[in-house]
Structures are given as C-alpha cells and as structure tokens.
Amino acid sequence: MQMDDQAVESRRSAENIQVKTNMKRRTTIIVTIALSMIITLVVVAGHAPTGYVQNDWTEPFPAFGIAGNLYYVGSRGLASYLITTPEGHILINSDLEANVPMIRRSVESLGFKFSDIKILLISHAHYDHCAGSAAIKQLTGAKYMVMEGDVDVVESGGKSDFQYGNDPTQLYPATKVDRVLHDGDKVKLGDATLTARLTPGHTKGCTTWTMRVVDVLGLRDVVIVGSPNVNPGYKLVGNTVYPRITEDFEKTFRVLKSLPVDYFLGAHGSYFDLEAKYPRFILGETAFFDPKGYKNFVEDREQAFRMELTKQKGAVKVAD
Ligand SMILES: [Zn+2]
Numbered sequence: 001m002q003m004d005d006q007a008v009e010s011r012r013s014a015e016n017i018q019v020k021t022n023m024k025r026r027t028t029i030i031v032t033i034a035l036s037m038i039i040t041l042v043v044v045a046g047h048a049p050t051g052y053v054q055n056d057w058t059e060p061f062p063a064f065g066i067a068g069n070l071y072y073v074g075s076r077g078l079a080s081y082l083i084t085t086p087e088g089h090i091l092i093n094s095d096l097e098a099n100v101p102m103i104r105r106s107v108e109s110l111g112f113k114f115s116d117i118k119i120l121l122i123s124h125a126h127y128d129h130c131a132g133s134a135a136i137k138q139l140t141g142a143k144y145m146v147m148e149g150d151v152d153v154v155e156s157g158g159k160s161d162f163q164y165g166n167d168p169t170q171l172y173p174a175t176k177v178d179r180v181l182h183d184g185d186k187v188k189l190g191d192a193t194l195t196a197r198l199t200p201g202h203t204k205g206c207t208t209w210t211m212r213v214v215d216v217l218g219l220r221d222v223v224i225v226g227s228p229n230v231n232p233g234y235k236l237v238g239n240t241v242y243p244r245i246t247e248d249f250e251k252t253f254r255v256l257k258s259l260p261v262d263y264f265l266g267a268h269g270s271y272f273d274l275e276a277k278y279p280r281f282i283l284g285e286t287a288f289f290d291p292k293g294y295k296n297f298v299e300d301r302e303q304a305f306r307m308e309l310t311k312q313k314g315a316v317k318v319a320d
Helices: 002-047 097-111 133-139 151-155 243-258 274-282 292-317
Strands: 064-067 071-072 082-087 088-092 117-121 144-147 179-181 188-189 192-198 207-215 218-225 261-268
Touching: 002 088, 064 218, 064 261, 082 192, 088 097, 088 188, 097 133, 117 133, 144 151, 151 261, 179 218, 192 274, 261 292
Parallel strands: 088 117, 117 144, 144 179, 218 261
Antiparallel strands: 064 071, 071 082, 082 088, 188 192, 192 207, 207 218
C-alpha cells in the first residue's frame, strides 16, 4: 500500500514536472510566436514604402516569356515587363521599393542580368508603379525616361501629384528623370522600339506603351495599358488643380480605341486577367493574345468614366 502510495506520489510529481515542462514549453512557443510577429511587423513597417499596399502587390509571380523578346517580371498584382535586346534591356515599372528584389530575381530566373537593364520606363507616376525607380537606377545605372506631365511628379517623389501630393503615405523617393518623353516618342535600344502613347487623366503623363513582337504567327502588336481608371475621389468637374482632366480622359479613350492590338497587357495584372490567363498560357494556349478582351476592357472602363462624369455633373447641377 505504502509502496503503491509512493508510486502514485512519484507518478504525480512526475506528472507535475511534465505539466510544468509542457507549460514552460508552451509559454516559450507563445513568446517566440509573439516576438516573431512583432519582428515581422517592424520589418514590414520598415519596408512598407508608403500608403495602402494590396496583399497581391508584393506576392511573387513566376517570370515568363510572353512573346518574342517580351517577358513578365512583375508580382501577382503589379505588372512589370522586361524587353531584352543584345544591347541591354528595357524595364517597364519599378513598382514598390519592396518589389525591387523580386523583380531582380524574376529577371535572373529568366537567365538575364539585372545590371543589363539600360532603360527604365513606367506606366504612370503612382507609387505602386514607380516607388522603386530610385533603387533600380542606383542598382543598374539605367536611364529613367518619363512622359512629360509625370516628370515633375516622380522628381518630387509624388509631392506634385494633383490628387495625392499632400498625402504623406503616397510619397516615395524622388527620382531624377534622364529623358523627358512626349506623346508618340520612340524609345529604342538594340533591335527594340517602344512607342510612348500619352493616355492622360489617371495621371497627367500616364503612358500606354506599344511595341511589336515576333511570335510563331509573325509580327504582332502589343499594348501595355497605362491606366484608364477614374480613382475614388477624382474630381472630373471643376478640378482647379487639373482643369483638363475630363478632356484628358476623353483623349485616353480615343487613343486606346484607335490602337491595333494583338497582345493585351497593362500596369496591373487585373486589367488583362493575368491570374486566369497564366494557367492557360502554361498549357500552351496563346492566352495573352486577346484583342477581344482588350476591346471589352476599354469599353467597360469608358462606360465607368462616363457614368462617373454624369454623376459628378448631376451633383454640380443639384448644388447650383
Ligand atoms: Zn495609378
């Protein structure tokens, strides 16, 4: 009996020790998790460039050849393109500062050198497409070529933006422009030629890039849409800081509807349905060859613009 009691007692104390050890272990795990969460938050906050960052903006996406010498090197939510030539490469969109190492890895995963990027272009002067430009210029020595209208914005780090200039969360490192582009200007490197089409409204110098690529079927037209979107809060009527905004959006839709298009691309993957098209592309479909998708997208965006314009004009009349 005594033996039994002793046995029970010793088992109990062994269990107590075990429970205490487990509790200690659990506390250590909880503390470790909490610490790592705090560290992650600090790191993310330190790197977060500015402003609102959508989850998929910094989510990696496989780099792939779209057609000819044109490659996708962006993230899931922010599109970047590499145009390769024997004389070096052109990169469209530097994205957020946090995206720069990802773009670099994408370029290298395709077998190209990041340091061979000679020219850096952007879709438009908003931080999600141009905040990483200063870093990329520094890393590669690339010449930064930006459309007139967006030049003072990128050179002020976003401070002279008509909509977001006073919002410190939308600012980014000021970046010197090496060549000012005008509507219709050509950017040439090696055997590649890109045309800068001014499609303003979303920003004053918003640029739609066009080029031709050779695919298995021959010479094809590529359009990389800058942005046709009227952002929330954009004032289309009586905008004193951007009086031409409505005429500019009108011009954008005229231009977009006039372009010959085979390959439909844009500043965000969501414009051309990157996520739905990529798996089909991997299976061998020419998914990015999509003139119809382009036409639908432009029609849809123009309708959204016209509805917003009508709404704002109505609101002004009511106010009168
Ligand atoms: Zn934008």
